[in-house]
Amino acid sequence: MITIQRLLTALTGVLLCFATLGAQAQDRDITYNSHVAQIINENCVVCHREGGIGPMQFESYDQVRPWAPLIQMRVANREMPPYAYDQHIGIQELEGDWRLAQEEIDTIVEWVNQGSPLGATDIIPPAVDLPNTDAWNFTASLGEPDLIVPSVPMDIPANGNDLWSKHFVESGLEQDRCIKAVQVKPRGDAKAVVHHANSDVWVPNEEGEYEDYGQLTEYAMGKWGELVPDGVCRTLPAGSRVRWSIHMYPGGVGATARGQEVKDNVVEIGLWFHDEDYAETEQPYKQDLRSYGMREGYENGHLIVPPHGFTMTQGFHSFDHPVRLDSFQPHGHLRMNAASLEIFYPETGRTEQISQISNWSATWHHSHIYSSDAAPLLPTGAVLVIKQWYDNSADNPNNPDPDQWVYGGSRTGDEMSHAWIAVTHLDDEGYDRLLAERKERSERSVAGND
Structure with a gap:
């Protein structure tokens, strides 16, 4: 009983600590000039500028302020910047990752909650260095x-x-x-x-x-x-x-x-x-890019998504030699809304989650490029398990007509079920060497030598 009481006391202290930190964040005065402009300049203006592909411009406070509530909602839901890739599932070390840090999201949300103030006019936000469109x-x-x-x-x-x-x-x-x-x-x-x-x-x-x-x-x-x-x-x-x-x-x-x-x-x-x-x-080892299909879930050999209905497909692929997966890019059209990549290890029966995209959109295809230190290493015989989900209901914002039967095909209104994956083809020596290098880096990191 004494041990349980001590644990409860410790847990209460931790919760109070987090509550205090949250209150301190909310008490902080957040302004456009001091906090928000740099986040928007570095992550949003590349599209939301004159001549950019964004439907509105965010190059100044006067342009940003009318859209502040919408910005807050899209940022809090991780819809903007448009890089759909689930947090805390699988590999998170990616090249070209557009996602905002949680601290940046919290700053924008609290700024809008405080009324989206400009802040001191003598504070000049850092200028953004934009490439030509x-x-x-x-x-x-x-x-x-x-x-x-x-x-x-x-x-x-x-x-x-x-x-x-x-x-x-x-x-x-x-x-x-x-x-x-x-x-x-x-x-x-x-x-x-x-x-x-x-x-x-x-x-x-x-x-x-x-x-x-x-x-x-x-x-x-x-x-x-x-x-x-x-x-x-x-x-x-x-x-x-x-x-x-x-x-x-x-x-x-x-x-x-x-x-x-x-x-x-x-x-x-x-x-x-x-x-x-x-x-x-x-x-160097050879790398290739290939389309890996998913045919489990097809009906009589056809991809079919019924009106106001849902479909899931999956595919399984293995190699007769060790490989490294360098990137993963799901592909579908307007009804597809989610995808995942897993690895199944037959020798142990273990399944490892690699990537999950729960809010996929046909208007933003991303090749999720894994950091070379984190890219999945597959021993001979390991199985790729690729899954995609389709939503033909009125709740899908990309769906042009939920009353239609949707079939597999090449037109925009049809659907597809495959993923583009870049694979480096290894031999046993290269596979063992990469595993050893990762183990060494991990041990150095734990020891604090990195």
Whole structure:
């Protein structure tokens, strides 16, 4: 009994401590100039500015203040910035992670609760350094692309049915190169119109005929780009051709859709390469990007989402050698609303949660790029378990018509069930080495030596 009383006393003290800290946060005067402007400038203005894709501008207090209650709601619900990835489930160490820290969210929420004050006028918020709206996303860290592969120009009407363009473009490469980063960029006025822009690589065989070599990259609306980890190589071969497969939706999809005709739209692939001798000097492992399908949950071989109904699909994939998962990007259309990635280990019967996206949206496709120190390492025979959920009810804000039967297909109004996953293919030696390095870093961290 004495032990229980001591535990209760300790717990009460901890709760009182947290309550005191919360009260102190609420008692603090939070203003735009001193606290909020920097958060908005660093996380929101990149889209919400003149010429940006955001529907309103947040470049000054006068522009932000009328939208403060909406900003509070979207930020508190983690709907903005638009990076849907569940907190506290699976791997959280991601490259290009747009999510706000909880402290930043709390600051904005309390600022609005206090009436969204401007604050002292002699305090000047830090100026925001914004790239050009048409700039490449990796220019600041990697410079301009080493190679740009453009599509052919396309005219997209203001309305009508889905359109597709499939064509080849020469890469112009004279030697094999290892890719460091890649981004697909529609023109600014077509970002809401280009539904996806996939590209695969074709190379000549011994007879001089071109055949499919593999996926170069994938783009879907809102995607930031892909970073390839050090020590691996995703190859673009010499003499290769790039085969474009571009899906366009006239008028556009989502809040940024302009509903206007787009003339001579060109979609571009920007590629950043490692040094020419990288493959020879580093002896990197091979990385590839592939589509992994989910067919469990199909009805008689078909993906079907009934009117006002729900569907879940799942797929299972394994490898005959060790691998590392470098990124995970679920793909679907307007009824899809959630996805997850797990790993099942047959030898132990254990299932490990890797990623969960519970508020997925077709207007913001993200390739969730795992930090190389945290990316999942799979032994031979481990099983990827990929799941996606679909909501054809009126409660789904992206649903254009809950009365429709929805089937699997390529149109925007159809549905798809696959995920794009970048995989580094290891051997036993490389797998054991990476495990040992992680164990060593973990032990140093526990010992306080990092």
